[in-house]
Amino acid sequence: MEYDSSVTRVGAQAGLGAPMLVIAEEGNGAEAWTTAAALIGGRVLERLGWEAVGARLGSHAVRPILLVDSWRADEAVLAEALPRIDTFARAGGVPVVVALQESHIDIVAATLMSPGVQLLCGPSMAERVAALAVAAEAWGAAPTLHDAAHEGEAERLQRLNAEIARIAELLARLTRGEAGGASEAGDALADRRRGFAAEPAAAEVAIDAAEVRRAIRVRRLREQFFAAGLFEDPAWDMLLDLFAAELEGNRVSVSSLCIAAAVAPTTALRWIGKMSEAGLLVRSPDPRDRRRAYMALSDQSRGALHGYVAALKRQGLALA
Numbered sequence: 001m002e003y004d005s006s007v008t009r010v011g012a013q014a015g016l017g018a019p020m021l022v023i024a025e026e027g028n029g030a031e032a033w034t035t036a037a038a039l040i041g042g043r044v045l046e047r048l049g050w051e052a053v054g055a056r057l058g059s060h061a062v063r064p065i066l067l068v069d070s071w072r073a074d075e076a077v078l079a080e081a082l083p084r085i086d087t088f089a090r091a092g093g094v095p096v097v098v099a100l101q102e103s104h105i106d107i108v109a110a111t112l113m114s115p116g117v118q119l120l121c122g123p124s125m126a127e128r129v130a131a132l133a134v135a136a137e138a139w140g141a142a143p144t145l146h147d148a149a150h151e152g153e154a155e156r157l158q159r160l161n162a163e164i165a166r167i168a169e170l171l172a173r174l175t176r177g178e179a180g181g182a183s184e185a186g187d188a189l190a191d192r193r194r195g196f197a198a199e200p201a202a203a204e205v206a207i208d209a210a211e212v213r214r215a216i217r218v219r220r221l222r223e224q225f226f227a228a229g230l231f232e233d234p235a236w237d238m239l240l241d242l243f244a245a246e247l248e249g250n251r252v253s254v255s256s257l258c259i260a261a262a263v264a265p266t267t268a269l270r271w272i273g274k275m276s277e278a279g280l281l282v283r284s285p286d287p288r289d290r291r292r293a294y295m296a297l298s299d300q301s302r303g304a305l306h307g308y309v310a311a312l313k314r315q316g317l318a319l320a
Contacts, residue, residue: 017041018136019064023048023085029069029099036128037067040136053081057088065135068098075107079291082111089116095135099123102255102265109254109269110285110293115277121265205310209247215319216240220262234261234271239280242297243305251294
């Protein structure tokens, strides 16, 4: 998509908007971030190639928003540079937005999954702009979309921001059990009681991983008969997949969990990040390969799932 030259010049005007640092190899990724920055009135200070991260990151007088793109980056170089980016961002409270390809999900997520990081897999320009607007707001700037001629992009930006807000609200409701007076671990994820109260936990109930896998297959089957997007929230799918894997004694990488979510990778990564912040998921590094991290249920989620399945069995209901 082409943009008016007056728009692409906006980001270069000194003193306008939030300062931004592009970390990307020369080419499409760097150009896309420069354009996105211009569209919200950002000020790109410099573009760093991946091999320059160690020497140049932190050399500026200000703490810039980091716009990262893994396109064409070598995995060995990423493995060296990503921890430096994470350390820099955490130390300065710097927002980070990463555009990555699917093959880089695990190596990027192994390091960059803190609350101030947004991960975008193969993003469109609208997705870049939306994420950058969120980052600029967190940094303290008030982003303004300068390309008034491209109203379609502005509308998509608003929808993407609304989706982020909706995810945060859903997860806040999921973890609001303490405010409702819940005391058992199984009640901690409840939003509110509807229709009847679950029976208190009794004796330990055997839970079969195959039963959980059947529930996942049922959820996938319905997508053959209903429009895509009708059941778009992947939180339950991810919880079930992690539950089944735990019962099987298997570990789940970030990329595998994205596949299990059955939504676009960027959406899955956004949910993984928000669910981790909400205390539903935990991430742990692979002790043998720093390029990979594993996701697992938190104690809170595990207790809730065990309690939920036990309640279903007592009432003769099927997991779905």
